[in-house]
Amino acid sequence: MIPEIGHFALILALALAILQGVLPMIGAHRNNVAMMSTARTAAVGQLVFVIISYACLTWAFLQSDFSVAYVANHSQLALPTMYKVAAVWGGHEGSVLLWILLLVGWTVAVGRYSRSLPDSFVARVISVLGLLSVGFLLFALLTSNPFDRLANPPADGADLNPLLQDPGMAIHPPMLYVGYVGFSVAFAFAIAAMISGKLDREWIRWTRPWTTMAWIFLTCGIALGSWWAYYELGWGGWWFWDPVENASFMPWLIGTALIHSLAVAEKRGLFKSWTLMLAIAAFSLSLLGTFLVRSGIIVSVHAFATDPSRGIFILSFLGIVVLSALLLFAWRAPSLDSDAGFSPNSRETFLLLNNVLLVVATIVVFYGTLAPLLYEVLDIGKISVGAPWFNKVFLLPMLPLVFLIGIGMHTTWRSHKGSLLTTRLLIPAIVSIVLGVLIPGVLYGRFGVMVSVGLIAALWVISTSIIEPLRSWRRAEGAARITPAVLGMSVAHMGVGFFILGVTMVSAFNVETDMAMRAGETVEVADHTFELRELREVQGPNYSAIEGVIDIRKDGDYVAEVRPQKRQYLVQKNWMTEAGIEVHWNKDLFIALGEQLGNDTWSVRIQYKPMIRFIWFGALVMALGGLIAVTDRRYRSTATGAETT
Amino acid sequence: MKIMLGILTLSLFATAAFAIDTEEAMEDPALQARYEKIIDEVRCLKCQNTTIKDSNAFLAGDLRREIRRMLEEGMTDDEIFDFLVERYGDFALYKPRASGKTLILWIAPALFLLGGGVVLVNIIRRRMALPIDVDAAEENE
Amino acid sequence: MWKYFLPLVIFGLFFLLLKTGMNDIMEGKNVNELPSPLIDKPAPQFELPSLTDPSKTVGNASFANEIAVVNVWATWCVGCRQEHPFLMKLAKSGSVPIFGLNWRDNQAEAQRFLQQLGNPFVDSAFDADGRVGIDWGVYGAPETFLVGADGTVLYKHLGPLNQALWDEYFVPHIDAAGNTK
Numbered sequence: 001m002i003p004e005i006g007h008f009a010l011i012l013a014l015a016l017a018i019l020q021g022v023l024p025m026i027g028a029h030r031n032n033v034a035m036m037s038t039a040r041t042a043a044v045g046q047l048v049f050v051i052i053s054y055a056c057l058t059w060a061f062l063q064s065d066f067s068v069a070y071v072a073n074h075s076q077l078a079l080p081t082m083y084k085v086a087a088v089w090g091g092h093e094g095s096v097l098l099w100i101l102l103l104v105g106w107t108v109a110v111g112r113y114s115r116s117l118p119d120s121f122v123a124r125v126i127s128v129l130g131l132l133s134v135g136f137l138l139f140a141l142l143t144s145n146p147f148d149r150l151a152n153p154p155a156d157g158a159d160l161n162p163l164l165q166d167p168g169m170a171i172h173p174p175m176l177y178v179g180y181v182g183f184s185v186a187f188a189f190a191i192a193a194m195i196s197g198k199l200d201r202e203w204i205r206w207t208r209p210w211t212t213m214a215w216i217f218l219t220c221g222i223a224l225g226s227w228w229a230y231y232e233l234g235w236g237g238w239w240f241w242d243p244v245e246n247a248s249f250m251p252w253l254i255g256t257a258l259i260h261s262l263a264v265a266e267k268r269g270l271f272k273s274w275t276l277m278l279a280i281a282a283f284s285l286s287l288l289g290t291f292l293v294r295s296g297i298i299v300s301v302h303a304f305a306t307d308p309s310r311g312i313f314i315l316s317f318l319g320i321v322v323l324s325a326l327l328l329f330a331w332r333a334p335s336l337d338s339d340a341g342f343s344p345n346s347r348e349t350f351l352l353l354n355n356v357l358l359v360v361a362t363i364v365v366f367y368g369t370l371a372p373l374l375y376e377v378l379d380i381g382k383i384s385v386g387a388p389w390f391n392k393v394f395l396l397p398m399l400p401l402v403f404l405i406g407i408g409m410h411t412t413w414r415s416h417k418g419s420l421l422t423t424r425l426l427i428p429a430i431v432s433i434v435l436g437v438l439i440p441g442v443l444y445g446r447f448g449v450m451v452s453v454g455l456i457a458a459l460w461v462i463s464t465s466i467i468e469p470l471r472s473w474r475r476a477e478g479a480a481r482i483t484p485a486v487l488g489m490s491v492a493h494m495g496v497g498f499f500i501l502g503v504t505m506v507s508a509f510n511v512e513t514d515m516a517m518r519a520g521e522t523v524e525v526a527d528h529t530f531e532l533r534e535l536r537e538v539q540g541p542n543y544s545a546i547e548g549v550i551d552i553r554k555d556g557d558y559v560a561e562v563r564p565q566k567r568q569y570l571v572q573k574n575w576m577t578e579a580g581i582e583v584h585w586n587k588d589l590f591i592a593l594g595e596q597l598g599n600d601t602w603s604v605r606i607q608y609k610p611m612i613r614f615i616w617f618g619a620l621v622m623a624l625g626g627l628i629a630v631t632d633r634r635y636r637s638t639a640t641g642a643e644t645t
Numbered sequence: 646m647k648i649m650l651g652i653l654t655l656s657l658f659a660t661a662a663f664a665i666d667t668e669e670a671m672e673d674p675a676l677q678a679r680y681e682k683i684i685d686e687v688r689c690l691k692c693q694n695t696t697i698k699d700s701n702a703f704l705a706g707d708l709r710r711e712i713r714r715m716l717e718e719g720m721t722d723d724e725i726f727d728f729l730v731e732r733y734g735d736f737a738l739y740k741p742r743a744s745g746k747t748l749i750l751w752i753a754p755a756l757f758l759l760g761g762g763v764v765l766v767n768i769i770r771r772r773m774a775l776p777i778d779v780d781a782a783e784e785n786e
Numbered sequence: 787m788w789k790y791f792l793p794l795v796i797f798g799l800f801f802l803l804l805k806t807g808m809n810d811i812m813e814g815k816n817v818n819e820l821p822s823p824l825i826d827k828p829a830p831q832f833e834l835p836s837l838t839d840p841s842k843t844v845g846n847a848s849f850a851n852e853i854a855v856v857n858v859w860a861t862w863c864v865g866c867r868q869e870h871p872f873l874m875k876l877a878k879s880g881s882v883p884i885f886g887l888n889w890r891d892n893q894a895e896a897q898r899f900l901q902q903l904g905n906p907f908v909d910s911a912f913d914a915d916g917r918v919g920i921d922w923g924v925y926g927a928p929e930t931f932l933v934g935a936d937g938t939v940l941y942k943h944l945g946p947l948n949q950a951l952w953d954e955y956f957v958p959h960i961d962a963a964g965n966t967k
Contacts, residue, residue: 018950020803028951057760136764147949180871235699237699239691242695269781270772270781273790280793284797291804296811296817297804297807297808297811297817299693299694299695299818301692301695303693304806311807315801315804315808319801322797323797326793326794330790330794333790339779340772340775340780341772341773341775341776342772342777343777348772349769356761356765360757360761361763363757364754367753367757373803375746375808376817377803380746381746382735382821383735383736383741384735384736384737385741385750386696386740388685389739391750396754396755397758414777415777595701635783644653653819677925682837690925691926702926703890704916704923704926707915707916707917711917711920732824732830732920733823733923733925734821734822734823734923736819736820
């Protein structure tokens with residue numbers, strides 16, 4: 001009964017989405033207030049039914065209703081409750097439902113926080129979001145219904161994929177989707193602007209916070225995915241350039257470019273058509289990502305097992321959405337060109353550089369991800385483009401970008417007075433170079449060019465980012481304080497610096513050893529000793545495991561005990577590795593069990609990973625910077641109307 | 646059928662538990678270093694996008710063993726990659742060869758950067774010549 | 787003015803790429819399948835002990851000067867059990883001799899498998915450590931090769947064989963070889 005209610009609720013949601021997609025748009029065209037006002041109501045109604053539907057599916061999982069095919073495939077009786085809840089998005093159909101839920105959630109939020117926007121504009125935005133809803137609801141109902149029943153329900157389910165039975169799993173997909181879907185708002189804003197033909201300062205001011213919010217979630221979502229892969233997959237890597245990882249990274253790169261482009265648009269009214277293009281591109285890449293993961297067209301550990309017919313549906317949807325947007329663009333963009341100028345020495349130039357380099361980086365990732373497909377379709381051959389390629393070529397646009405951050409932040413608009421390389425930047429430059437060259441050798445025992453380049457870049461970005469906040473802090477009482485916008489920018493850039501620091505150090509000084517060990521033996525890796533005290537059997541709720549108890553010591557002093565496990569999940573019978581990780585601010589000690597080699601002997605992989613936490617810490621700081629920036633007063637409307645800068 | 650396909654693929658997905666070399670490191674640290682680099686660049690052909698370094702599959706183990714043998718026989722890195730490509734095709738290498746039909750993969754990023762540079766220069770040239778004291782028009786109709 | 791249509795054109799081309807890719811998949815193409823670089827090249831040389839009688843050897847010499855099928859199989863391979871009845875039927879028809887490459891298997895269990903279910907192979911080579919498998923570019927069982935009389939690899943099939951697949955992919959090569967004799 002409940003699954004049927006869930007199914008029916010989706011159909012009702014679709015009906016409302018259609019209304020939401022059509023009526024307000026016509027209303028905006030005819031200036032019909034009644035029709036336009038259906039927008040917010042329809043969106044809320046749609047949300048109610050989608051929530052009901054989602055709740056029904058969650059209920060089916062909690063009740064272990066294996067007559068629902070999706071539940072039977074992704075759950076089992078002994079699955080811990082927390083994972084029964086998370087399992088809702090553990091497979092294709094449920095994740096589509098989650099996507100829809102978040103899309104409507106964003107829509108209602110836009111409806112809620114848009115009181116001071118013109119009715120016709122809001123109507124168009126919500127209408128566009130409604131049409132997107134229609135697309136995804138049709139996708140769910142026609143090809144990916146999570147409520148399909150099984151004629152002969154099994155006694156117990158097939159269990160959730162053990163890789164997904166983990167807290168990181170509980171947060172990564174929702175967080176990522178919030179960001180992914182959030183770019184639909186900027187997209188809808190862009191479409192609304194193009195339909196109305198108006199793209200003014202108001203539009204830019206309203207688009208900025210929504211874009212930044214989506215970006216914040218996407219940043220966290222990607223960082224969570226990386227962190228989760230690190231400790232859950234057991235090989236100690238944190239980014240593999242897998243096609244699906246790239247599918248989430250490309251919208252992030254474009255989203256970052258969009259945030260910077262909006263800055264120029266708001267300040268000088270320039271780059272407007274380019275900003276529109278980026279807004280369209282960011283969401284298009286989100287849709288493309290969805291397509292890649294579910295169509296079966298690429299080889300990936302992330303790929304959902306799915307029907308090609310689903311791939312065709314999303315591809316068609318992608319085609320319609322992007323085609324319409326680009327047609328609108330070709331029509332409206334020419335009129336947005338302007339005749340304002342700026343000097344080559346100006347903040348505008350640096351933001352232009354930022355955009356060019358980020359777009360080049362996106363094109364590079366895009367190219368590498370899709371080149372194998374291109375070769376296959378053209379029948380040239382079957383090739384692989386993997387991490388070795390990406391790691392090298394990605395630096396080409398990114399290294400210059402990173403160094404330019406330091407200068408660009410301290411450049412003024414229109415025409416920068418004086419030299420770009422001011423005395424203000426001198427100390428950071430000297431400090432970065434000196435420390436960057438010395439630290440590797442002094443602290444880690446080895447000098448090197450690449451590691452120093454990376455370290456100099458990281459220290460440069462961090463030290464130049466801290467200048468403005470420091471100056472504000474040291475200014476006299478009563479003088480102008482640093483605005484959230486500038487503080488946010490500084491913090492976000494510092495996050496970039498921390499990220500580069502982590503990546504550089506762990507790439508350069510990572511130590512990895514595999515060895516055969518039996519209980520009682522001790523090995524030494526990277527100045528630490530690891531003693532395998534015992535190997536024992538343990539039982540979990542739905543798995544049994546062999547656990548190694550390992551004592552870590554440094555210079556004779558006890559550091560910690562870790563307990564890596566090799567688990568066998570009872571239903572799916574695969575073996576999973578749960579690494580034992582000892583976390584410090586400046587290093588991780590990562591231990592994992594490999595295979596049983598003989599009587600009581602196991603192969604053990606021990607890794608020393610310096611500064612790796614900075615990778616995710618840096619990403620979090622980036623997101624924090626975004627959050628600070630969003631709180632800036634200029635984005636909040638007063639009772640009498642929006643403030644101007 | 647769909648369910649079976651789903652379960653099959655999910656279980657393939659789940660065997661991403663990684664592999665650990667069960668053999669001792671090679672005596673020559675230079676060879677060992679080359680070995681570790683090579684196995685990080687070869688695809689586990691049975692798996693859904695993993696290197697033979699990180700894969701549990703027995704084929705990955707077999708390939709690692711072959712690579713050790715080839716290193717000890719004194720083959721160069723290129724010769725080892727040739728060996729693999731002769732048998733499994735270019736698909737086996739995560740790092741595309743810098744020759745033949747994959748040469749373009751290595752040249753393209755530089756071309757993209759160059760293209761970006763051209764666009765950049767054009768825009769700056771144009772904007773330099775325009776008045777900087779005005780802002781772009783507020784509304785566009 | 788026309789530069790604003792550029793994104794549309796680029797997207798159009800890209801869309802065509804994806805559409806073509808999807809067409810291939812709709813027609814049953816599997817992205818995980820690896821085309822063999824051995825096609826039209828001489829079959830890799832090997833000589834291994836026979837599975838059934840270790841005092842004898844099986845190798846390229848066993849099927850020189852005649853068109854032959856080389857089937858890679860193992861007792862742990864589910865698909866091999868699936869195709870076994872068809873291989874028996876094929877062997878009985880006598881059209882092409884079938885040689886087995888028993889890959890990474892347990893010798894006793896493999897022998898038992900053939901005793902219990904029947905032996906369609908003229909003989910099977912026992913590849914204990916998989917070295918020969920690697921030379922043939924094997925990455926999963928079952929895999930079936932068609933080797934011409936001159937020792938050239940004519941065709942490689944991945945996955946279990948059945949009559950339909952045999953008729954569609956193997957027979958044309960066999961007929962062509964027969965005609966040129």
